[in-house]
Amino acid sequence: MARKKRPLPLLEGIEITGLAAEGKALAKVRLRPEDESPIVIFIPYGAPGDIVDIQLDKKKHSYAEAHIVKMVKPSALRCEPFCSHFTLCGGCKWQHIPYEEQLKQKHTQVTDALTRIGKIALPEILPTLGSARTEGYRNKMEYTFSNKKWRTFEELRSGREFTDSPNALGFHIPGAFDKVLHIERCHLQEDFGNRLRNFIYQRALERGLSFYDIRNNIGLLRTLMIRTASTGQKMVVVAFGEDNPKEIHTLMEEIAAEFPEITSLEYAINLKLNDSLADVDIQSFRGPSYIEEEMEGLRFRVNAKSFYQTNSLQAYELYKVTRRFAGLDPEAGVLTAPGSPLPSWMSEGRRPLVYDLYTGTGTIANFVARQAEKVVGIEYVEVAIEDARLNSEVNGIHNTLFYAGDMKDVLTTEFIRRHGAPDVMIIDPPRAGMHEDVVKVILNAAPETIVYVSCNPATQARDLALMDHLYEVTHVQPVDMFPHTHHVENVVRLRRRN
DSSP states (O other), rough: OOOOOOOEEEEEEEEEOOEGGGGEEEEESSSSTTOOOOOOEEEEOOTTTTTEEEEEEEOOEEEEEEEEEEEOOOOOOOOOOTTTTTTSSSSOOOTSSSSHHHHHHHHHHHHIIIIIIIOOOOOOOOOOOOOOSSOOOEEEEEEEESSSSSOOOOHHOOOOOSSSOEEEEEEEEEEEEEEEEESSSSSSSOHHHHHHHHHHHHHHHHOOBBBBBBTTOOOOEEEEEEEOOTOOOEEEEEEEESHHHHEEEEHHHHHHHHOTTEEEEEEOOSSSOOOTTSSSSSSEEOOOSSSEEEETTEEEETTTTTOOOOOOHHHHHHHHHHHHTOOOOOOOOOOOOTTOOOOOHHHHTOOEEEEETTTTTTTHHHHHHGGEEEEEEEEEEEHHHHHHEEEHHHHTTTTTEEEESHHHHHHSSHHHHHHHHSSSEEEETTOOOOHHHHHHHHHHHOOEEEEEEEOOOOHHOOOOOOTTTTEEEEEEEEOSSSSTSOOOEEEEEEEOOO
């Protein structure tokens, strides 16, 4: 007979002392008087300075996880969350933290990663560059239709009979793939998204349209994507889980009539077992199959499958930092230490050869092309490279070359010999960072300047350590792309050692 596990304890009067990974708060507690050192406990939705009673949920050797059961004394740091769905949907976990404090915490996160993981010499890390908009900043939102609306534990324990619809249109509950939290109002995108989502939900209920059953993979209405560009253009893509032309056409006509401001109205029939539209045909219902973003007169076409930084206004700030660190912003001056020589291309009065690794749809490559002799972009996703080439064509840019393939296979010594050794290399890898083989090729290419853009300071720190013997870090700029979350982008400038 298996031994019954002892229940984990309730801890009273615990002070939360900081914020940690994944947006959780932390406390350090000695669970027993005889313990030599305290254990770190991770607690969602806490704030530094809170005094709380917490229930342990999980205990490992070196850490524990818990949730707050009683707020004994709230931190003076706390502010009132602005969203009625706070703590339920799993997003925007820092709404209760003032924005200026969020920026400080993100600066600390970057500093800790680069010092503790990278263990390299660093300049003074610049303050986190904040987002001008902290609500309504996302240009893309994706919602799920479900016939299983998620109910809170309090609702279920009440024993009352539910008279509202069991259908939902909203976000997946973390840890429960088949449950969806119905969203009344989301603050992450401009209000057009709320009006559209609520309209579709009401029309679906009125007409008795079936919402998707995620476990059994049946149901007409499956997912909804809403994109809103900085130009004011809007894209809507409705994905259906059944091929029902009559019902699909009627709903799309109703959306088109109610929202004439939609630039690109599209739909997809997705009969697969997953929600991804990457390998599904997108059908245009009204308007072109793309919308356009704009930066400094450049137009970037974004289709339903395109990647584009989800905070348009802050993406512009991020790219300006990248361009400045690359030495390609004539108004920013030269980023060199007193007494340090100018980059050779600059002292020779020529424009640099730039490599843009993990170029995506070529946004950075096209953004810096006017200041470069040539830009060579490499990206794994073939469709993204097609977008990159199209964006160059649309903007009349003729000094870019784009290649698709696995970075470690494309970026070879022979490739560099053929296209020329780069003066400047811009790197913007996925969260996992770079493959060691890619790092080796970068070091062999030996660009004078490297600008490393990362959405994960931890893997960035690891990669910087691999390059430290040949490159020194001269500038570090954290950039906040996602207010009210723990995510932070970080831009690092490296100079080749003499």
